[in-house]
Amino acid sequence: MSARKLELVCPAGTPAAFRAAIDAGAHTVYCGFNDETNARNFPGLNFSRDELGASIAHAHKKGAHTLVAINTFPRAGAVGFWHKAVDDAARLGADAVILADIGLLDYASKKHPNLRLHLSVQAAAANSDAIAFYARAFGVKRVVLPRVLTVQEIAAINRDIEIETEVFIFGGLCVMAEGRCSLSSYATGKSPNMNGACSPASHVEYREEDGELVSRLGGFAIHRVGASEPAPYPTLCKGCFEAGDYKGHVFEDPSSLDAAALIPQLAEAGVTALKIEGRQRSRSYTESVVRNFRKAVDDYAAGRPVVAGALRDLTEGQTTTAGSYRKTWR
């Protein structure tokens, strides 16, 4: 019996990373415009209209697909800005747009009936009925599943729904239901949902204090690490805090998702595509992660064993977890 071929969906924060992803074997690349319409709105990152057009053309020449993430929630009074992003992605030949907001999905489905719609993980559709709502109401063709489900739950969802599923396989790990988290907004006043950046760099401060590296977000201490410990991102949900008698990582350890070992189970659970997180990372990261996972996906399809765990050095905390895919994580 030959195993199913999985689609590898890879991140690109710059045109250079986009080309690196294609060269390394990405079936599909996802990216966003250089503004608050996408959820990785970091300085110096993302694509102008011209850059996106050229990148999509490059992908098509190489037989790859491009997905454009327009996955923030439009600000009241500025909906037109997000509409324009959808219109431009369609005009530039995007193979699909990844959306989260109901109003924007409604707009895209009516204005661009031939444009393929994917439901962003930011919509946090975590069960088959929620997914069915988006499929029925807006004609969504694929859902990116929240990183809160076990492999068994993913299999059950795939039995119940008629559209494709895409799951995260590697990279940063949200502990909270995505698109439903105001922690960063609470500390900084910048909303990931509306402004597109969790832990925005403008509010991050690193300082050496008493031989420790202290990181603060909006003035709140998130970590103190000694000289010989790995440095984490200043994301709140991976911070070190005190609660009652407990002192430590109240929410999650600073580790990253690596579910390479679960590729066979995810394929058997009916998943269509595997997604690599990391549009904010360098082209060097993109190249090595994509190359590794393309090999893993090809190995699985050819019935060869899948080698996992080769990428630990690239990950936050330099430790990895299979996250919610294994139930013990909860």
Next chain:
Amino acid sequence: MTKKFSLTVGPLQFNWSADAFSDFYARIADEAPVDRVVIGETVCSKRTPFYEDRIPAAIERLQSGGKTVVLGSLAMVTLEREKRAARELFEQTALEVEINDLTLMNWARPPFSIGPLINVYNEATLAYLAGQGAKMFCLPPEAPFASVEKLAAAAGECGAEVELWAYGRIPLAISSRCYHARVHGLSKDSCQFVCDKDPDGLTVRTLDGADFLAVNGVQTMSHNTCNLIGDLDRLAAAGVRSLRLSPHTGDFVAVTKAFADVASGAISGDEGLTRLRATAPEAEFSNGFLFGACGAAELTPA
């Protein structure tokens, strides 16, 4: 004197004992000058069995106290039994339902309400949901004032109303992981319901010693208590029609009375604030999401 606002008591967010639950709703029913009460488990479905047999009596008492009762849905629906329970909210009662997870859109029966945990950030989303039968929108607590003004106007055009989170610790995030269990060294499946130890949530401090967040089972909340009692004039001017007061321990009826008195013009916002400081001396108040630099900002006067 004309009443500017309708007052809503939001769903109890914490794991209180069944007796505390019944007592709380009995007092609200008999003494609180509020219009609507949203009741039901929004945080963790594992808590429901402890008090669900008390809900019918609570609803009855609230209704005989002249309150409109609305059923609140779970914030994040994943399990089969959670989906079933969500569906039954519509199928087994005639009461209005407040939707906190879009899963419920499959069965929604107009008119329904949209809770603060649904992402309604813009006019288009509001109009879509209003088109499906939503009549009341409690906006996301992080929505800035500029958005509130536009959303209130948009709601008006759709024949709907907006409500704001006006009092109580703010829900900031929801997870499939239980943090109460985690800080007590337990797994979620054998959590021993330790969240009952903290009837207002467990404060999370930074390593600098600053009170920052609060843990409530699978939910993460603000340490600060949102308090918009000093802001009612500008909220009224913005077209906000309803205020949500989220239950806490202590004299919560006094909280509802303070808001009712300011809303009716019987006392000033400053007087209301003074009263609330006396009622909840340990709470640190904030209106930061609406009027400050960030959600955690200190209370800024109007």
Next chain:
Amino acid sequence: MWNSKDIPLFPAVGAAVLRFAPLTPLSLAGAHLVKTLIRRHPSLFARLGEQADKTFLIDPTDLPFAFRLAPHVDAPSLETVRREDAGAWDARIGGPLAALLGLVHGVYDGDALFFSRDLVIEGDTEAVLALRNAIDNEEIDLATELTALLGPLEHLAAAPARRVSSLVGSWFGVALTREDERHA
């Protein structure tokens, strides 16, 4: 657990010699290099946006001096400075020379170097991020940029420069040319 990347340090002997090197010629060459870079990579500015107004201290911790980079649109500059009189800066990026060159050449991932503590950043985090991302997109090859300084003689120097830098690079384990160029 945690591994520092095996990033080679600049040889101590070389660093000691450089301690007494006059900085003015280096600064003049730096200014010229930055002007050429900017002419050849206009999209660098588009990516930097308003962060181009900031001043960066690029601090190779294994060298006796650092670089003060001001990628200002109108008057870009790259000064070589002694650490003690580096003056005011908005953001500092510190690490072994090999790490910094590796970042420019796309050999290393900036976040991974940060996690492993091989890279230290201070000050304006937003500016650092913008610079890192802007440079990463340009696929800069410093050997090519240096030969570009020669203007019309560029094509004569390109191949020998690449051979020399590749040779020097392999001695010290430093990426003196772009990753894909080395593989080519």
